[in-house]
Structures are given as C-alpha cells and as structure tokens.
Amino acid sequence: MDDTLLIRGTRVESRLFLGTGKFADYNLIPRVIKASGAKVVTVALRRVDYATPEENMLQYLPEGTILMPNTSGARTAAEAIRIARIAREAGCGDWVKIEVISDQKYLLPDNFETIKAIEVLAREGFVVLPYMSPDLMAAKRMADAGAAAIMPLGAPIGTNRGLKTRELVQVLISEINLPIIVDAGLGRPSEAAEAMELGAAAVLVNTAIATADDPVLMAEAFGLAVQAGRKGYLAGPGATQRFAEASSPLTGFLRNEAEVTP
C-alpha cells in the first residue's frame, strides 16, 4: 500500500520536514538532509547586510529538494504576501510556509492575519502551508481559504518542549481534511514519533536538530522516529484495558431475555 505523503498532488517521500535556521555552519545542512531523508526544506528571506560576507544558501541544498520559503519577519498578512511573491519570483517554487508573527516574546503566530494571507496567495496559485496556533475554527477557515495543509505548533518555537498542544492537534487531525503537519516545539525524536502516532501527516523540525551536539546524528534519529511513528499509527493500537473492575452489570437485564416482541 502506498503511504506516500501527497501535498496538492506532489509526492513527498519523507514525512520529516527540515528547517535550516540556527545552524552553526551551512556545511552541515547537506549532511543533515541526507541523514534525515528530509525532502521538504524551509528557508527564509532576509534583506542583505552590506557589511556581512554573503553566501548562497541554496547551493547547500541537494537536487530534488522541495523548497519551502517561509515568510518569517512578516507581522501582517500584507508583509507575508509580499515575501511570498518575492520568493516565488526569485525561483523558489510555488510552495510557501506562511508565518505571521507579531509576538516577539513567545513567537506565537497570528491566525487571523494568516487566514487573510492564505486567501490572497491561494488565489495566486501558491501551495500554501500555514504555520498556526492550533484552533479548530481558524484551521477550518484556513482550509476554506485554500491552504494545502495545516501546520499547528506543538509548542512555541525554539522551546523544544514537545507536543504540548496534543489534544488540540488531535482535534485538527480528526476534523480537518488536509495534511496536518506539526511544526515547532518538537525537541526529541520520541516527540516526533508521538505526533506521527496521533495521525499527523508530517512534522517539521528545526531547533532540535540545529542545536544538538551532533546535528547529523540527531537528524538521523528524527528521520527514523518519524518513520517509526508513522508505522505505529498505520499498524493500529493494541487493546488496552480501559476499565478496571466492571461495576454492576448494565446489560444483565437482557440475560434471561424472554424475547418481548414490542
């Protein structure tokens, strides 16, 4: 059975998406991508700084990588739309991760502005993957607006605290008919596996890999964890004892059932 992830018709061979921020050295990135098996890689756009020596980040990404530029830096829908258009014009492809954050303390996304950005960008043919705070109504609106997937946070960016929003993510997985990709907050491979066991379509990991002592090994671990979690989900959970002692029987009255025809 083919379990390949499909996003807007594109086959994505790995359910681990990789963020490329916070790495000590761009040279790590191709090794991390290889070790993890990731196919979708996020990048960001920034204004150049006259003073800093410039490197072409794209040269570090292997052929066949699906680029997902994010709109980080945008505080409003208008800014996100602008960045998305620039990225596409620059040859980054149709995919865009919408990230609209005006909260500098927790880096929590603005669902409201995100919905507005999706409405415009989806009409322009972008494959939009919005980063959002797990809220069912907001996710429905994002789906209606034309999002190709929904990316709820597991915990605030960079906190590595794991799947704190588990219950709400579960609701999204049940109710929204789009791939649900847990993005942000996953700190350990087991947490990525946990998200996959719930039924997430994929996970996006950045900080946990970039800041590990051995990013390449951590990338490999996450790659394996995502596969394990997915298989665990597909295999179906075993029977677990949910009830302790049976309290007084509830269907005993049927036991000596003289069939009473109504």
Added chain:
Amino acid sequence: MKVTVNGKVDELPDNSSIAELLAARNLPPEIVIISLNDEVIKRDRWGTLRLNPNDSLDIVRIIGGG
C-alpha cells in the same frame, strides 16, 4: 540621487542601474533578489534598468530558516 535601499536612504549616481548599485556596494549578484517598488526584477534586466530618484529597493537573499 537618493534612493531607499532596504529601508535606509542611500546616495547613488543619477541613472545608476541595479547592476551598478550591486557592484558599488560589493554585493554578489548571484545570490540576491531585487524588489524595486514592490516588483521583483528579473536578473536579465539588472544591467539595463535605470533607477529613478526616490525609488525603493529591497535587496534580499535566501538564508536558513525554520
């Protein structure tokens, strides 16, 4: 002439082209993306397109991000 580059006012010779601006500021053309007055300008026009006073340019590049 005055133009705004990345939000800051900069001084350039009149009729400068984008290519000339990049050279003057030591910016490698291969890695940057140019947005002029909110329109992305393709690479093949950088040599020929002349900037006007009060133009607003965004010069961006791709970096790692999550």
Added chain:
Amino acid sequence: MTFCDEISKLKDTDVAGLLGRGSQPIGSILAKTELQPQDFMALLAPKDPTSLEDMAQAAHSLTLKHFGRTILLYTPLYLANYCVNHCVYCGFNATNPVPRRVLTLPEVELEAKAIAATGLQHLLILTGESRLHSSVSYIKDCVDILRKYFASISIEIYPLSVEEYEQLIAAGVDGLTIYQEVYHQDTYSLLHPKGPKRDYRYRLEAPERAGQAGIRTINIGPLLGLYEWRSEVFFAGLHAAYLQRMFPDIEVSLSLPRMRPQFGDYRPQYPVSDRDLVQGILALRLFLPRAGITISTRERAELRDNLIRLGVTKMSAGSSTAIGGHTDSKDGIGQFEISDTRSVDEMRKAVSALGYKPTLKDWHDLRLAS
C-alpha cells in the same frame, strides 16, 4: 454534496450482509477515543453477552463524561392527523379509516396549558402530511401560541423547504425531528407507494435544509422493524455524523423507535429484540460520543429505565399520540400504542430513583418575551 449523494456511493454494497457477519474482537475499538465508520460497523455486528456488557460499560462511562447524570424530559403534542401519504406501516395512512382531526387554536392553547402544568418545557409538535389541513401557516399559528408556554419547540412534520423552515424558526421553533423511517432505498419505495413522502431524497435532505435555515437541534432515526436493524442503525449513525460535520453548531441526536402495534394490517418484517435495541444504542453512543439519544414511550417502562444508564439522554413522558390527547384522550385513536403510560411526575420520580436528574428545561430563547 448532500448526505443522499454520500450514501448513494454505498448503493451497491451489501451493508446488511457485511454487518451480519460473525463477532469480531472489539477490545481495541473500545480503547479508541475516536471511532471510524468501520469501527461502528464492527460494534453493530453480532455480539456475545460479554462483549455487549463491555460495550455497555464503555458507553455508560462516555455518556457520563459528555452528559452527566441528566435526562431531559419532553412530550409530543399531535396537532393534526390528516395525511395524504399511503405509508404502509402507519396508523394515519390516508387509506385507514381513522377519525381525522385538527386542533383549533383554542384547543391548542388548552393542550398547552395542560402540558405546561406538568412542568414540562420541551415540546414536540406533530402533524400528518396535509398542506390543506395542517399547512405551514397553521403550524406557525400554533407555534405562536405554544411559545408562550414552552422554552423549546421541536417539529415532527412533513419535510419543508429552507424558506418554510426559516418561517417556523422565526416563529419560535428551535428543533427538528424527522425520521427517514427506512434508509434502505428499495424498501423505502415499497413502503411509501403513494404521496409526497415517496420522495426519498427530499425527506433525507430535510435536516440539511433545516440546518441551512438555522435550526438549533436535529433529531433523526430509522423506524426499526422496517428493514435489517444493523444496516438501518449504521446509516442513521452515518447520517448523524454527516450532520455534525456539516453543522458543527447544531445539537444532533438520534432516536431508535421500534414499530409498535398500530391501526392497520402492517406487521414489521424485521422485528428487533430488546437485545438488538440495546446494541444499537450502545454502538451509536460509542460512535457519536456527543450525540443525544432519545427513547420514546413506544418502549415499556422497565426497559426504558434500564436504558437510562446505557447512553440515553432524552425521554418522553406523559405521552399521548392521539390528537388532543393531553386533554381528552378517550376519544382519539393514536398513531401507535403507547407502552410506557407513566405521568410526568412518575417519570421524574423514576429517573431520580435511578440516580439521574430529570431535567425539564435546558434551553431558553432570548428572543422570547419572558
């Protein structure tokens, strides 16, 4: 896509056959938090008594979590029994020589007073299908009177258009009850040979129209006995799930009325035992944790009492299915025979005795004057 479109995909599947297959282990299903239609099917397949008890424990626990220990009491009021349909199984079939009657507005008010005096606040009003004798405007006139006495009025009448539902909702109706009777389309055609009710799709899509019109609660269900009960409960469950998805803000509930002796020659071809009824209720509860489940006075008192802990959330009390039955039931012939004849007071005591709170009102429409 309407629900009718969705289930037409299953038209060539022998659902009843699939459901009749032998018992499967259900431990892993009972451990899940969210059941899929396949799980629902597995719960409807034949069960040994131990598995049924396991289902009952799970359903009981789930109902406590979502509904607490409360049972909402309501009563039906039959306004008119004129009917142009020839439904084979119904006491009010157009060809049955039962006395026909429609309540005058003063009579409606008398009924309202009598019912309100019992303390009940949730009313279900019923009519047969006759746009002549029980037109939408007549029903609206009744609602104008009834809303002075009751906090919640549901209608169980013939299917209406969106605009007609809107009119009644504006008048004060907040609930719709409409039973598909039988989801199996071929059987439906056989049992509804003549009259507007012959239109399967129009009836099946009525809840969606009411939803678009802004109804607050919807109650659906099959009439058990008309076709294979497992298949019918399965489709009713899918129907409820569909409505919950389409209208997340509407309270969806189900009833599982079983055919009762009624005027006329029809006898149910697919009789449903108490055990089957229990299994149907349990499977629905587990598949739809937040759907209400209603049991009417078609069922006898001691069975109803036993069902209270199995997932039922709403029950009728002090019922009569005769027109004007709350004031002068001696004369009228009801749509079907009532089995549980307990008064509202007796029901309240019985529910309390089982450790549940009999609720008479759980809704207040701020549009109303009082």
